[in-house]
Amino acid sequence: MLPENLTAVVARNEIWTGSSATEPYEAGWAREAIVFVRALKQPKGALPKARIEISADGMHWCAEGSEFPLPAAQDAVTFQRLAHFGNFLRVAATLPDGAEITVLVTLHLKA
Amino acid sequence: MTQLDDFRRAIREADPHLSRFDPLPRIICLDDFDRGMCGWTQLVGNYEDTLDAMLPGYAQHSHAMLSTLPNWDFGSHGGVDGSYALKIATRPKKGAQNVAIKRLTFRKPGPIRLEAYFTFKPEASELQLSETDIRSFGFLYDLQIGDTSGPGDRVMPHLRFLNAQDGKHIQRWQFKRRTTPIKPIGTAGKTITHYHLAPDDWEDLPGGEQRLCYNEIPTKVNWHYLRFDFDLAAMQATRFQVNDRVFAMDGFDCIRIPAMKNLWCMLNLAFFAETDTDKRAFAYLDSVCLSGEF
Numbered sequence: 001m002l003p004e005n006l007t008a009v010v011a012r013n014e015i016w017t018g019s020s021a022t023e024p025y026e027a028g029w030a031r032e033a034i035v036f037v038r039a040l041k042q043p044k045g046a047l048p049k050a051r052i053e054i055s056a057d058g059m060h061w062c063a064e065g066s067e068f069p070l071p072a073a074q075d076a077v078t079f080q081r082l083a084h085f086g087n088f089l090r091v092a093a094t095l096p097d098g099a100e101i102t103v104l105v106t107l108h109l110k111a
Numbered sequence: 112m113t114q115l116d117d118f119r120r121a122i123r124e125a126d127p128h129l130s131r132f133d134p135l136p137r138i139i140c141l142d143d144f145d146r147g148m149c150g151w152t153q154l155v156g157n158y159e160d161t162l163d164a165m166l167p168g169y170a171q172h173s174h175a176m177l178s179t180l181p182n183w184d185f186g187s188h189g190g191v192d193g194s195y196a197l198k199i200a201t202r203p204k205k206g207a208q209n210v211a212i213k214r215l216t217f218r219k220p221g222p223i224r225l226e227a228y229f230t231f232k233p234e235a236s237e238l239q240l241s242e243t244d245i246r247s248f249g250f251l252y253d254l255q256i257g258d259t260s261g262p263g264d265r266v267m268p269h270l271r272f273l274n275a276q277d278g279k280h281i282q283r284w285q286f287k288r289r290t291t292p293i294k295p296i297g298t299a300g301k302t303i304t305h306y307h308l309a310p311d312d313w314e315d316l317p318g319g320e321q322r323l324c325y326n327e328i329p330t331k332v333n334w335h336y337l338r339f340d341f342d343l344a345a346m347q348a349t350r351f352q353v354n355d356r357v358f359a360m361d362g363f364d365c366i367r368i369p370a371m372k373n374l375w376c377m378l379n380l381a382f383f384a385e386t387d388t389d390k391r392a393f394a395y396l397d398s399v400c401l402s403g404e405f
Contacts, residue, residue: 001146004147004148004177006147006148006177008174008176009153009173009174010173010174011173012155012162012170012173013162013163013165013170023173023200023202024200025174025176026176026177026178026179026181026198027176027177028179028181029177029195040162056181056183057181057182057183057235058181058234059183059234059235059236060183087179087181088181
């Protein structure tokens, strides 16, 4: 059987302001991941970098160290490659006052 | 029982993957989530031109995941006979729901049988038993007759285990006959929507009280067996069993709405979870077997 390969949409048409993150996603079976973020609408304000976070239990989170830009225009896409992330995975960002982005966040996971 | 039935049963009972199910003669799918997602995906709502057109009930849905049921206090729980189960997780907001769905069509309108090993629990974010934090676990079919079989309806049998409501531990199976009003989507005249998992209009299944095993702390779970028999010819449920209990289905009925022009022979099956607190609800499926008489 071919190794598992999954496209999981973990945030769809979600408006991020302030402290925002995708819901916890378990991907312990996957050896690698690419996170794609697409802006579904024109973002507002100064966008910070997004960061990857990992967790032992889906409740207590650590910054994994990877950071990548949030897409600066409608339909722009950014991504981050990942490996060795344990099980729980999420994308988080802390947006300053006045900043807002409507995101589509997709995980591409491979065993 | 024919000789063929005896032979088939002997082969199945010798196979550990099948021996814990009682399928009808033809296995449509045997989904063991140790093998991956097995065709289960997220239930996305209908839309046209913009995702903003999606009803909020659907907008909240997200992707199911392959889980080892990991816990902060003792680690991975695992499945019935392997490491993985399909996990359906809600958001941490009272009333939030999430759904995993498999989309098929049928080739003969006759008896089908859905069997699954399932469990559910809240996110263990408090050192409390939390047995009333899950509102419900449930499942449904979304069915429609063949294009030349009519007249007929789109039929949606729904069953949920109402575990708790507003902090009260209820533990009762319920069904649904009504959905929300059908609403057109967009301007092309091709798409409609309705939210059949709306919290209203659930009715008690007569005799449907059941005390399930839920253990002593919020990280322990036990797996349960369910079996739901349905006749696609009569579009009626015929039998429902959970663990040692078989429930009378005389009082059960389905959501029935007019057949739609694009859903002929549809056979969708879905499982869902719903939280009763601002805490994530997790429903887990170890395995699902769908079989038919054809």
